Amino acid sequence: MKYRSVISVIAFSLLASMPAWGQTSVIKRTPSQQPAKVKTGPQWKWKGDYHEGLAYVKDYKDKYGFVDQSGKLVIPCKWKEGKAFHDGMARVQDFNDKWGFIDKTGTIVIPCKWKYVNEFSDGLALVIDENNERYYIDKSGISVIHGQWDNHFPFHEGMAIVKDKNGKYGYINKMGTLISPCKWRDAKNFENGYAEVNNKFLIDKTGNVIKVLKIENEKFYDGLKAYTVDYEQWGFIDTAGAIVIPFQWREVLNFNDGVARVMDKDKNYGLIDKKGNTITPCKWSWIDKTFHEGLVYVKDDSENVKGYMDKSGKLVVSVSQWEGSYQPSDGMILVEDRNKKMGYLDFTGKLIIPCQWDDARTFKEELAAVKKSGTWGFINKEGTIVIPFSWRNAFWFYEGVAKVWGENYLYGFIDKKGSVVIPCKWRNARSFSEDLASVQDKKDKWGYIDKTGAVVIPCKWESAEDFSNGQANVLDGNGKWFVINKQGQIVK
Numbered sequence: 491m492k493y494r495s496v497i498s499v500i501a502f503s504l505l506a507s508m509p510a511w512g513q514t515s516v517i518k519r520t521p522s523q524q525p526a527k528v529k530t531g532p533q534w535k536w537k538g539d540y541h542e543g544l545a546y547v548k549d550y551k552d553k554y555g556f557v558d559q560s561g562k563l564v565i566p567c568k569w570k571e572g573k574a575f576h577d578g579m580a581r582v583q584d585f586n587d588k589w590g591f592i593d594k595t596g597t598i599v600i601p602c603k604w605k606y607v608n609e610f611s612d613g614l615a616l617v618i619d620e621n622n623e624r625y626y627i628d629k630s631g632i633s634v635i636h637g638q639w640d641n642h643f644p645f646h647e648g649m650a651i652v653k654d655k656n657g658k659y660g661y662i663n664k665m666g667t668l669i670s671p672c673k674w675r676d677a678k679n680f681e682n683g684y685a686e687v688n689n690k691f692l693i694d695k696t697g698n699v700i701k702v703l704k705i706e707n708e709k710f711y712d713g714l715k716a717y718t719v720d721y722e723q724w725g726f727i728d729t730a731g732a733i734v735i736p737f738q739w740r741e742v743l744n745f746n747d748g749v750a751r752v753m754d755k756d757k758n759y760g761l762i763d764k765k766g767n768t769i770t771p772c773k774w775s776w777i778d779k780t781f782h783e784g785l786v787y788v789k790d791d792s793e794n795v796k797g798y799m800d801k802s803g804k805l806v807v808s809v810s811q812w813e814g815s816y817q818p819s820d821g822m823i824l825v826e827d828r829n830k831k832m833g834y835l836d837f838t839g840k841l842i843i844p845c846q847w848d849d850a851r852t853f854k855e856e857l858a859a860v861k862k863s864g865t866w867g868f869i870n871k872e873g874t875i876v877i878p879f880s881w882r883n884a885f886w887f888y889e890g891v892a893k894v895w896g897e898n899y900l901y902g903f904i905d906k907k908g909s910v911v912i913p914c915k916w917r918n919a920r921s922f923s924e925d926l927a928s929v930q931d932k933k934d935k936w937g938y939i940d941k942t943g944a945v946v947i948p949c950k951w952e953s954a955e956d957f958s959n960g961q962a963n964v965l966d967g968n969g970k971w972f973v974i975n976k977q978g979q980i981v982k
Contacts, residue, residue, distance in 0.1 A: 541574035544594060556580070556596070565596035577610035579629065591615070591631075600631040612645035614664065626650075626666075635666035646679040649695060661685065661697065670697030673720055691719055702731035712745040714764060726750070726766075735766035743779055749801050751777050751786075759788075761803060770803030782817045785837070797839075798823065807839045820853035822871065834858070834873075843873040851886060857906065859884035859892070868892070868908070877908035888921040891941065903927070903941075912943035920956060926976065928954035928962070936964070938978075947978035 536548035537557075544556045547567065555567035556575075573581040579591045579599065590602035591610070608616040614626045614634065624637030626645075639652035649661045652672065660672035661680075674687040684692050684700070692701040699719055705727075708715055714726040714734060725737035726745070741753035745764060752772065753759050760772035778787040781801065788805070789796035797808040798818060807823060809815040814826040823835040825845065833845035834853070849861035857868045857876065866884035868877035883895035891903045896914030903912040903922075918930035926938045926946065937949030938957075947954075953965040961973050961981065973982035 538574060541576065542578065542594075544575050544580070546572040546574060546580070554582070565592070565594075573609065577613065577629075579610045579615075581607050581609060589617075599629070600627070608644055612648060612664075614645050614650075616642050616644065634664070635662070639672075643679075647681070647683065647695075649680045649685070651677050651679065659687070661693075663695075669695065688719070698733075699737060700733050702727050702733075705729070705731050712748060712764060714745050714750075716742045716744050716750075724752075726764075734764070735762070746780060747801065749781065751779065761799075761801075769801070770799065778817070782819065783821065783837075785818045787815070787817070798837075807835065807837060809835075809839075816852055818852075820856060820871070822853045822858075824850055824852050824858075832860070834871075842871070843869070851884075854886035854888070855890070855906075857887055857892075859886070866894075876906075877904070886921065888923065889925065889941075891922055893919050893921055893927075901929070903943075911941065912939065920954075923956040923958065924960070924976075926957050926962075928956065938962075946976075947974070 534547040535550050535552070538546045540559060544558060544564070546554055547557050547563070548554050549567045551567070553567040554569040554572035555563055556565035556572065558564050569582040570585050570587070571583040575594065579593060581589055582592050582602065583589050584602040586602070588602040589604045589607040590598055591600040591607070593599050604617045605620055605622070606618045610629065614628060616637070617625050617627055619625070624639075624642055625633040626635035626637070626642070627633050640655045641653035643651040643653075645664065648664055649669070651659055652662055652668075653659050654672040656672070658672040659674040659677035660668055661670040661677070662668050670687075670693060676688055678686045680695065684694060686703065687693055690702060690704050691699045692703055694700050702717060710729055714728060716724055717727045717733075718724045718737060722740070723737040724739045724742040725733055726735040726742070728734050739752040740755055740757065743751045748764055749761055749769060750764075751759060752762055754772040756772070758772040759774045759777040761769040761777070763769055773790070774788045775791045776787075776789050777799075780786070784800055785798040785806065787796070788799045794810060795805075795808075796810050797805050799805050809823070809825060812825040813828050813830070816824040818837065821837060822842065823837070824832060825835055825841075826832050827845040829845070830848075831845040832847045832850040833841055834843040834850075836842050847860040847862055851859045853871065857870060859866050860869050862879055865879040866881040867875055867879035868884065870876050881894045882897065882899070885893040887906065891905055891911060893901055894904050894914065895901055898914055900914045901916045901919040902910060902914035903919075905911050916929040917932055917934065920928045922941065926940060928936050929939050929949070930936050931949040933949070935949040936951040936954035937945055938947035938954065940946050951964040952967055952969075955963045957976065961975055964972050964974055966972065972980045975981050
């Protein structure tokens with residue numbers, strides 16, 4: 491018994507020291523020598539990520555195959571290269587450097603005959619032949635779209651990005667029809683029916699811009715703003731960036747009191763409301779930019795029809811018989827006859843003040859400056875002279891005073907009785923605004939005076955504009971603009 495036990499121990503020790511049948515010895519490797527591993531099965535030189543349940547692998551003979559999620563090799567390593575599965579198909583390259591597609595059983599469903607192929611997406615794949623011609627093929631390998639663009643990209647939601655020779659992007663549908671012209675500097679795939687272009691606009695699948703995604707420091711008029719994507723077609727957006735009125739106009743102006751001027755492709759003008767509805771068709775050769783007292787000047791190509799239109803699109807005052815006319819002001823319209831004499835109409839078109847003046851200005855604060863025999867005076871709306879003709883030139887009343895040009899060729903101001911309230915001593919002057927007027931001294935410098943004529947801001951500026959909301963723009967001798975307050979202090 492003792493002898494048998496010793497033999498057993500020796501035999502067991504020998505067996506324990508021998509490798510099992512078919513088992514190799516363990517070789518220790520440095521981390522850099524360790525090959526990539528899957529969960530089970532052989533070791534691979536390279537392994538890709540899983541797509542649709544399979545991952546491509548590369549063995550130590552540099553051949554590609556595919557493993558399932560358990561690590562089992564389900565498609566043998568026999569390809570020069572393989573790519574991930576998409577839409578149930580994987581790209582593979584044979585050793586003739588040709589590309590084709592296999593399914594998940596490893597069966598070749600599209601022969602390896604292409605110079606290069608992209609993955610299937612949305613049921614189509616972009617392929618390139620030996621002549622560098624591009625095609626989109628379906629899953630049977632049939633060409634459904636012949637590429638005519640400089641570059642093509644995979645389909646998403648039935649649309650594919652294409653790029654022209656100028657480096658601009660557009661979109662085609664599965665019929666190969668260009669639904670958005672190649673005019674975008676940047677384009678992204680469609681997601682949930684929309685695509686972002688130029689990193690700023692959102693378009694739908696008809697190619698129409700439906701939203702502006704980035705609005706920075708934009709000024710809106712009546713809650714809308716004129717906008718364009720290509721400076722060829724204009725529309726309007728709201729404060730959220732939504733396209734309220736489509737980009738369809740050659741030219742537009744911003745809204746004013748609910749009305750905007752638009753120009754069509756034939757360069758004719760019309761008016762629209764804030765919903766894009768036509769107020770007056772684009773039939774006029776000209777419409778003035780702004781309404782004045784509810785009226786805007788219009789004319790046709792022949793100029794046989796011209797006058798003033800209201801915001802409903804109705805021509806309420808015809809001036810076809812007059813040589814010229816000026817914007818409505820104080821309920822009156824200044825007109826000029828064929829003898830170059832000037833008079834005034836009311837808003838019904840009736841001549842209220844006969845054309846007898848050599849020159850005239852529009853009414854302001856119930857008075858108008860008119861010229862006769864080389865000098866200027868003022869009349870009221872009945873045509874009565876209320877300030878005698880004694881000035882070389884006269885302008886509009888603002889805040890109860892008017893700028894006049896005296897015999898000494900210098901400027902001053904008068905009141906509505908014709909009395910001089912500020913002597914004519916300034917080389918130039920602007921009308922009063924917020925109780926101050928900018929004036930230019932004999933050294934060509936600008937400053938500001940009050941209604942007593944006192945200089946309240948010294949004349950030291952190269953230019954000085956009217957005050958608005960307590961501030962005015964001024965220009966210094968170095969060509970730099972500043973904003974000052976009524977004390978003459980620089981605030982900006």
